[in-house]
Amino acid sequence: MEPGEYYREALGLFPGGAPGALRRAFHKWGPLVVKSAKGARLKTVDGREFLDYHMAFGAILLGHTDPDVVEAAIAEASLLDLHGAGVTDVEVEYARMIVDLIPSAEKIVFTNSGSEAVLVAFRLARAYTGRTKILKFEGNYHGWHDYALINVSTPLARGKIPETDGVPGKVLETIDVLPYNDVEALEDYMDRHGEEVAAIILEPVAHSMGVVPAEPRFIKAVERLAKTHGALLILDEIVTAFRHNIHGLQEELGIRPDLTTVGKAVANGYPVAAVTGRRQILDLVTEGLVRTSGTYSAHPVAMAAGKAALEKIVKTRADLEAARRGEELANGLREILGDAGITAFVANYRSITTIYFGIEEQPRNLEDVTRIDKAMYELFNREMWHRGILYSPNPSKRIHLSTAHTREEIQAFLEAAASAAKSLTRPGEAKPVATIKTRRRK
Numbered sequence: 001m002e003p004g005e006y007y008r009e010a011l012g013l014f015p016g017g018a019p020g021a022l023r024r025a026f027h028k029w030g031p032l033v034v035k036s037a038k039g040a041r042l043k044t045v046d047g048r049e050f051l052d053y054h055m056a057f058g059a060i061l062l063g064h065t066d067p068d069v070v071e072a073a074i075a076e077a078s079l080l081d082l083h084g085a086g087v088t089d090v091e092v093e094y095a096r097m098i099v100d101l102i103p104s105a106e107k108i109v110f111t112n113s114g115s116e117a118v119l120v121a122f123r124l125a126r127a128y129t130g131r132t133k134i135l136k137f138e139g140n141y142h143g144w145h146d147y148a149l150i151n152v153s154t155p156l157a158r159g160k161i162p163e164t165d166g167v168p169g170k171v172l173e174t175i176d177v178l179p180y181n182d183v184e185a186l187e188d189y190m191d192r193h194g195e196e197v198a199a200i201i202l203e204p205v206a207h208s209m210g211v212v213p214a215e216p217r218f219i220k221a222v223e224r225l226a227k228t229h230g231a232l233l234i235l236d237e238i239v240t241a242f243r244h245n246i247h248g249l250q251e252e253l254g255i256r257p258d259l260t261t262v263g264k265a266v267a268n269g270y271p272v273a274a275v276t277g278r279r280q281i282l283d284l285v286t287e288g289l290v291r292t293s294g295t296y297s298a299h300p301v302a303m304a305a306g307k308a309a310l311e312k313i314v315k316t317r318a319d320l321e322a323a324r325r326g327e328e329l330a331n332g333l334r335e336i337l338g339d340a341g342i343t344a345f346v347a348n349y350r351s352i353t354t355i356y357f358g359i360e361e362q363p364r365n366l367e368d369v370t371r372i373d374k375a376m377y378e379l380f381n382r383e384m385w386h387r388g389i390l391y392s393p394n395p396s397k398r399i400h401l402s403t404a405h406t407r408e409e410i411q412a413f414l415e416a417a418a419s420a421a422k423s424l425t426r427p428g429e430a431k432p433v434a435t436i437k438t439r440r441r442k
């Protein structure tokens, strides 16, 4: 079948033509039907090759189908599918590695996804403190479930808003949302409601808005105020752990969270996430006070692939290596956009880069991010797509580097960017943006 036929079939089968809005967006410039991937390259069913700078939302750090990871997965798959009883040797060894790497981790619960890990963390925090409220920050994403999909891309100025229908009002009452990087708002809130809060959750770098780092003063205030008021601190390191630092960002930020969620790079593309943290809190599971489960949790193949990936990430210091490449790409982009006279702020945090068109300073929160020129982002993204460069068409999302991106491939990105910038600054050359129409919600 041709990509167009698969796409039409997909539209009939999957609401929106893909599992989820972020993946759906990739059909924007033409049907994207993926067949295979190796290193930094991704091939479609019709043989088109893209240089991949999306890297599965950042889950891939060693490059696609890394031979050591594939070998471990195949070896385990031929030994064991699913056992559903006790533990496996591989699972214990992998857990030991993660607990030794993450400074605040003493015990661990594996899940299949980051969303599930956050759900477990919320349940643990509520059970441990006997309180109900979770405090999150605007523009931070912690999964697609009812307790988290609130004010991720919708500014608080419009109210506390879930970004999906179907969230019960009662659930919404258990979550409060504050602006990111606003110490005064946090102090004020904790003065009034601190004793109701079970946990404060945040991303140390809010990659859900692109690249918006927590300011040192803010992150310290979060830790201090949580402690003062007896609330737990949950650090969501699902993007940052292992990708930015094999020990997560907590140590270099000088904080010690009570619970930490990890995912994505921890298994280089296999379905593994986890909640880790203080023994006392996680032992609520042992005592049967908190229940977690999942037929497929700690799946042997994912465990074996994840363990091989993490061993390689640590051995090769893939975090540092990918960061070097990410910074090279960001510097190149700054020069290109500057030379072309395009107003943009290229925000970089190690291996992750976001181009914020239409603004000239590092955004500090969601309100800043909403000021970007979305149309320009889309035009540039489309021009890059036509030049064989793939990254998220969603404005304010991210470009991810892996250790598989070669110097030539980074150069290819920059050459495409220079040519795209040129076409956009010469009126008439760039074609109007064609968007896939989705029905507006009532």
Ligand SMILES: Cc1ncc(COP(=O)(O)O)c(C=O)c1O
Pocket: 057, 112, 113, 114, 115, 116, 118, 141, 142, 143, 144, 203, 208, 236, 237, 238, 239, 263, 264, 273
């Ligand atoms: C910071 C953060 N937390 C949680 C999640 C949810 O993880 P998953 O998509 O594996 O459910 C994500 C996913 O992008 C994330 O970026």
